[in-house]
Amino acid sequence: MRSRSERNPQASANDGFLAFTSSVAFDSRLWRYDIAGSITHASMLAEADVITRADHEKIVSGLRAIAADMRAGSLTLPASAEDVHMAVEKELTDRVGDAGARLHTGRSRNDQVALDMRLYVREALTHIMEEAIALQETLMRKAGEERRTILPGYTHLQHGQPVLLSHHLLSYFWKLQRDIDRLVDCYDRANVSPLGAGALAGTAFPLERSQAAEMLRMRAVTENSLDAVSDRDFVAEGAFAASLLAMHLSSLSEELILWSSHEFKFIRLPRTLSGGSSMMPQKRNPDIPELVRAKSGRALGGLVTILALLKSLPLAYNRDLQEDKENLFDVFDTVGASLHALTPFLAGLEFDRARMRESAETGLMTATDLADFLTTRGMSFRAAHGLVKELAELSEGNEGRFRELALERLSTHDGKLDLKDLEFLTLENAIERRSVEGGTSSKSVKTQMEKANASAKGTFALLQKMRSDVAAVDELLS
Ligand code: ARG
Numbered sequence: 001m002r003s004r005s006e007r008n009p010q011a012s013a014n015d016g017f018l019a020f021t022s023s024v025a026f027d028s029r030l031w032r033y034d035i036a037g038s039i040t041h042a043s044m045l046a047e048a049d050v051i052t053r054a055d056h057e058k059i060v061s062g063l064r065a066i067a068a069d070m071r072a073g074s075l076t077l078p079a080s081a082e083d084v085h086m087a088v089e090k091e092l093t094d095r096v097g098d099a100g101a102r103l104h105t106g107r108s109r110n111d112q113v114a115l116d117m118r119l120y121v122r123e124a125l126t127h128i129m130e131e132a133i134a135l136q137e138t139l140m141r142k143a144g145e146e147r148r149t150i151l152p153g154y155t156h157l158q159h160g161q162p163v164l165l166s167h168h169l170l171s172y173f174w175k176l177q178r179d180i181d182r183l184v185d186c187y188d189r190a191n192v193s194p195l196g197a198g199a200l201a202g203t204a205f206p207l208e209r210s211q212a213a214e215m216l217r218m219r220a221v222t223e224n225s226l227d228a229v230s231d232r233d234f235v236a237e238g239a240f241a242a243s244l245l246a247m248h249l250s251s252l253s254e255e256l257i258l259w260s261s262h263e264f265k266f267i268r269l270p271r272t273l274s275g276g277s278s279m280m281p282q283k284r285n286p287d288i289p290e291l292v293r294a295k296s297g298r299a300l301g302g303l304v305t306i307l308a309l310l311k312s313l314p315l316a317y318n319r320d321l322q323e324d325k326e327n328l329f330d331v332f333d334t335v336g337a338s339l340h341a342l343t344p345f346l347a348g349l350e351f352d353r354a355r356m357r358e359s360a361e362t363g364l365m366t367a368t369d370l371a372d373f374l375t376t377r378g379m380s381f382r383a384a385h386g387l388v389k390e391l392a393e394l395s396e397g398n399e400g401r402f403r404e405l406a407l408e409r410l411s412t413h414d415g416k417l418d419l420k421d422l423e424f425l426t427l428e429n430a431i432e433r434r435s436v437e438g439g440t441s442s443k444s445v446k447t448q449m450e451k452a453n454a455s456a457k458g459t460f461a462l463l464q465k466m467r468s469d470v471a472a473v474d475e476l477l478s
Pocket residue numbers: 023027082083084109110113317319321322323
């Protein structure tokens with residue numbers, strides 16, 4: 001039998017073209033946005049009397065039937081199509097004939113794909129935000145349980161000053177809060193309709209662009225057709241916001257991994273969410289945070305690829321833009337999955353409070369408090385710092401020796417000092433003295449917790465609004 005190319009040389013050339021350029025294999029997942037966008041485009045066409053009401057009805061019911069079949073799994077878009085847009089349009093035309101062939105009037109795949117991507121980003125950001133909120137809630141709950149737990153606070157991974165574990169956990173709440181703020185910010189810029197921009201210069205048909213925007217619950221229409229079809233800022237921003245969030249997850253994971261090691265022993269890993277070893281029967285491994293740490297690198301790779309492909313593109317649409325998809329999908333999928341795995345892991349682990357306390361008792365963590373105290377006795381902070389540094393060196397990290405030496409040396413500076421004066425050098429005092437706003441004292445942490453709660457309420461209200469926008473797509477499909 002003769003091969004296809006021998007029968008039809010054109011087919012082979014086309015196959016070669018499609019093999020390299022087709023995006024159906026990965027952009028099929030945009031079908032819901034593509035169909036919803038087409039329904040709104042058809043409505044604009046009908047409203048402007050560019051197509052008849054009858055054709056409009058055929059198009060909309062045809063598109064909804066396709067959506068139902070896609071959802072049921074009884075239809076897969078052919079890999080032989082160039083992309084999801086061509087595949088859906090062809091399927092529609094096969095089903096409803098001439099009316100389907102009128103759908104693309106006044107539209108280009110350039111404004112179409114820009115719309116699909118904006119709708120996808122809008123929804124993906126909402127999902128990441130839901131997952132980030134769940135992690136924030138877990139952090140707040142754990143912080144509430146650990147209001148009295150003291151652990152060493154570190155700089156350079158060396159003992160610094162004691163802090164409350166609740167304070168430590170809440171620090172991640174605020175990092176996530178900024179991540180969420182960035183997601184919301186990106187959402188706002190993504191939530192704008194480019195439909196009507198056409199290929200690059202704007203459509204020549206009298207379409208009321210705001211009609212599609214309203215149907216899709218997007219907040220505005222784009223201001224410049226050239227910008228509309230070339231702008232992928234929302235792709236890069238979304239990838240950045242998600243990657244930075246992933247960096248935070250990676251830092252948190254790194255701490256959990258360290259804390260679970262025999263050297264720290266600050267936490268006990270949740271049994272059902274830990275890995276084992278195929279050889280060493282005694283092992284309980286922190287596989288989840290390790291993978292979260294690794295996957296943050298993968299997200300970062302996606303972001304860098306996206307930025308690299310956008311760099312130096314001339315106006316307006318260029319096929320390079322197709323290459324954003326796999327990267328962006330992967331960034332959002334990876335970060336979403338990381339959040340989804342890390343939250344129950346954090347919820348399930350136990351802190352070893354006694355062990356944290358024991359560790360905080362070492363490392364001369366009240367040295368700053370002693371220097372602070374000397375300033376209240378008239379010494380300059382620099383002089384006090386120098387003196388306490390010397391004592392710390394001499395005592396070689398031994399807490400008892402440090403106090404003895406302190407008393408000895410300080411009496412020569414201040415005859416009225418006695419051992420009682422040094423009794424304030426406790427972990428509790430070191431913590432409670434830091435009652436400044438945002439400090440680690442229990443009072444400050446209580447206020448912080450209230451602010452975190454208020455902040456979470458605000459986020460939740462935003463999420464409700466986003467969910468209702470996003471729901472417009474599925475509402476249009478049924
Ligand atoms: N698959 C293309 C993309 O993802 C759709 C737009 C194609 N436009 C074009 N003029 N070839 O960017």
